[in-house]
Amino acid sequence: MATTLRGAFSVTRFSFWVGALLSSLVGSLLYMITARSIESDAQARFISHAKYAQSVINVRVKSYTDLLRATTSMIQSSDVLTHQNFHEFALGLNLARNFPAVDYINFAVQVTPGQRQAFVDALRKDVSGIFGKPVQVDIAPPGERSSYLVVAFVEPVPPGPPYFGVDLMANRYFGNQLLQERDSGQIFSTGTPIPMLSRPNNIYLGMRMPVYRRGLPLGTVDQRRAAYMGSLGIAFSV
Secondary structure (H helix, E strand, C coil): HHHHHHHHCCCCHHHHHHHHHHHHHHHHHHHHHHHHHHHHHHHHHHHHHHHHHHHHHHHHHHHHHHHHHHHHHHHHHHCCCCCHHHHHHHHHHHHHHHHHCCCEEEEEEEEEEHHHHHHHHHHHHHHHHHHCCCCCCEECCCCCCCCCCEEEEECCCCCCHHHHEECCCCCCCHHHHHHHHHCCCCCEEEECCCCCCCCCEEEEEEEEEEEECCCCCCHHHHHHHEEEEEEHHHHHHH
16 A cells, blocks of 8 residues: 555656646646735725725815815904904814814914014014913014015914914925915915924824905906915814
């Protein structure tokens, strides 16, 4: 019996090599079918997840643009925007419940060199009232520029005064985006993390839109520049 088995599995027999070849072919074929099946399933799951993520992003972006447009309407509805008006409107929005990814909403005001000192004096008074103590906030970074776009309104109330007075035009790259926003009248996203808010495991991006004085024509670039008040923005966690 042992002799018969040794003969059957002898490497010198033709049948052994035929069997080994067939086994290899069958094994390779089964491997290819299984690999393709796994790859196809993984690809289908990836496409499904990607489509779901895309739909979620589209819905959230739509809600953010609606938030910006509603806040812009509020700003345009008053001849003089006060911190109290802005604060009460933000309370009504209930960001934590209705827009949980949005941590801050801010409005940056266009300031000319001739308006700078009066603007700074008023901002110091308002921010001191917000924090209940004298605050010597100023336009940052320091220096004289041809114009400024200064963050003057922030809601909810941020941790400290440095959130106020930031000149968004001081950054050349970001400033050019803001000029394009002003001239086009379109909403845009910064596409880069916000340094003041972002952390290694929590990235914040911004979305902004221009705000124009109500009742003025906006049909041309020159008209939009003449009517420009400032830039409204939100900071949301990715």
